[in-house]
Amino acid sequence: MAQSTTLDEPIGGLMEGVTDSLNSDLVQSRATGEPEWLRNRRLDAWASYERTPMPTTRLEEWRYTDLSRKLSLDALTPMEWSERAFDRESAPARMAEAMEADHESSGHVVEIDGTVAHVDLDADLAAKGVVLTSLRSAVEDHPELLEEYLATRALPADRGKFQALNAALWTDGIFLHVPRGVRLEHPVRVTRWLSEEGKALFSRTLIVAAEASQVSYVDEILSDDMEVQSLVSSAVEVFAGNGAQVQYVSLQRLGHGPFHLSQQRTIAGKDATLDTLNVNMGATTARLDLNAQLLGSGANSDMLGLCFGEGDQHFDHNTSQDHVAPHAYSDLLYKGALDGRARSVFRGIIKVHKGAQQTDAYQTNRNLLLSEEARADSLPNLEIEADDVRCSHGATVGQLDQDHLFYLMSRGLSRTEAERLVVIGFLGEVLSKLPLGGVVEKISRAVEAKLNV
């Protein structure tokens, strides 16, 4: 047969995404003065970045998000680490407001432009051995834990282009370690602020919850609206040891302008519960890659997500329920409401590996289109290689339920009010499944604010 010549351009090549500012010199400078293991990890990650082609829409996982149009790496300069102090009095209004709305907590972290500026932790918890610190300090103080967990088992550089980029270039981040059996009554609350335009910011979060411990972690990121794109890359690794109970909540409330790239991997041990909530309200483009691995038998993950898009916002959620162990349970519910020309993509997969018998896995994606130009794409996938499982998935795309609207209007509400109420009710279902102090109110208010625009 005649040799096929391809019409399509080849899928990428070497050195894609290496720019004048994001290059091996930068990696070298970041690695300067670091312990050898970390230095090598950065260099390996950079090598992996260089040889991995830039994702294109020809890849299933990037089918609906065209990076060549959404992200201008060439225009970005790296955000550098610098000593910073946090002063609540002079904090930007949006940031101060967000922090005020936080209820009681076990500890706080404030990160500004990729540098941790403030950490406090309940003294009793510190005495019990809980560690809450910047990733930079953790390299000094807890090298054995970091060497074991940082960019190794959860988000190693070879998992993908951007995993590699973050592992090579991170400036700082947060490290939380909860020792065996220690339970935190209140959430750890993290506030991250972005102030600069035209930057590429790389931050990491590492949460290690040992056996039978318990912790909730709320990770909020904010900024004002920006004219020029910044890239915020967040790599989040969460480990729940046997029987541990962990909640990770991400509230993405960046202003207009930034591209938020959130890569999360959760690994749940035997009988552990590891729940996540991802709220996407802000940024111009927000991409979430979440892989929840059920590694121990009897592990349990609720995966919740909601987004509200307007204007030209583009949200792309790529989730994976990765059932390795038998007798594990995962339940995903992602909901999106889209106004203006906003677009949401949900691509989820339930992967049941051979031998993961008695798996229960569910996946639901529901979308509400509020305007003529909004668009929703949904790809709820299943790959099942064990026979004794219960799996189901469902996806819907629709408009506001006319019966609901009619009912509310018959009670005297105006159409606008009725619509607001129905949207809040639609998204509220997600929040009601993870009732964490402060989070529900904060998100409800943010949704209402968007609806009032």
Next chain:
Amino acid sequence: MPQNDTIQDLGLDEYQYHFITEDEPVFRSGRGLNEKVVREISAQKDEPEWMLEFRLKALEIYNAKPMPTWGGDLSNLENVLDEIYFYVRPQEKMERSWDDVPPNIKETFERLGIPEAEQKVLAGVGAQYESEMVYHSLKKEWDEKGVIFDSIEDGLKNHPELFREHFGTVIPSADNKFSAMNSAVWSGGSFVYIPKGVELDTPLQAYFRVNQEQMGQFERTLIIADEGSKAHYIEGCTAPVYSTESFHSGVIEIVVKPGAHFRYTTIQNWSNNMYNLVTQRALVHENATMEWLDGNLGSKLTMKYPSCYLMGEGAHGSILSIAYSGDGQHQDTGGKVIHAAPNTTSQIVSKSISKGTGRSTYRGLCQVHEGAINSKSNVECDALLINDTSRTDTYPYIEIEEKKSNIGHEATVSKVGDEQLFYLMSRGMDEAEAMALIVRGFIEPIAKLLPLEYAVELNRLIELEMEGSVG
């Protein structure tokens, strides 16, 4: 834990159609695909110049397009394609009377039960053997009403204008690599025209048989259901089991004009050494209805996603799909519905059974274009896994650009429940019977939609493959 192995007794894996007919074709192309083969086919068929050009252009497109990297495992396909015969002509001309069909071919089809079925209940029958239709007949009453049911070659010869108006318009050569291949080497298939307002109360049926080792069958079917007409077309496919792999790649184009109602049923029971890569698509106009009923039981790998392009207001598309994947089989099937007009509705129901090392994949697309207001679509997939080595995947694509639409997708995966088995066995059934009953119950919602009243032959196939002998 029940021994799922007992399902062996279901008869699902016994291939009933393995027999080889000894014969010598009147013409056979060389192995592999090249321009010479394409020119030979065109010359053998004594085609007009435009068709030869169409074929050659399609060959160029085929050569330029890369092999798909999604779907099933096609890694060995290029080797297979190098070895197969793209065109095998079994006899000099197509027959209208069953008695005139050469005895060995006749015997083949008699073993498949064709003349029998025809006498009883069918409006018309076509039979393809290797690359050509060897027999085509239509009941007189339908002939008199202007129904055309012919081989695709005779369609081109006898109805050149109607043919050219529609050929290649529903599925352009460049649609995908295999539609390009078919467009280059097509041979056989049916040409069907149902005139305005004519309603066929019994189905048209076509049989496809591959007998030779290492051959490719590339039937091409073009169906035009004119305004307000109604008809049902059934195709069945079988082949003997050879140690080498064979290839089948059909292109089915259907135009359903305003108010018409067309149903296309496939019962594909190719032997397990067959690659079956088919493109089927219908353009559905105003207030018309298209129904695909797709049964995939055989083949090594099937990649087939019947689609409905709902082009006119009020159009309706329905795709019902049953797949059975036994050891070594991969059924990568599903359906596509494209809502391009207001008030269009669609439904996809897919049921699959995977057994042994079999793998069933549902792959589907539901697309609602902006402006297709009040579109409604519902997709349901159920997968049944019999063994711990079986696999199932579901890959639905839902792309919605219109807020005034209502789209849903649901899928479940389950195994035959211990409780269900226990209950039935407590009622005195043995395990195999109980298993068979549960599997039957699983496919019943689709099986009952099959046209029981006329497709005697079809039902026989379904019974043999799906229900079989127990114990």
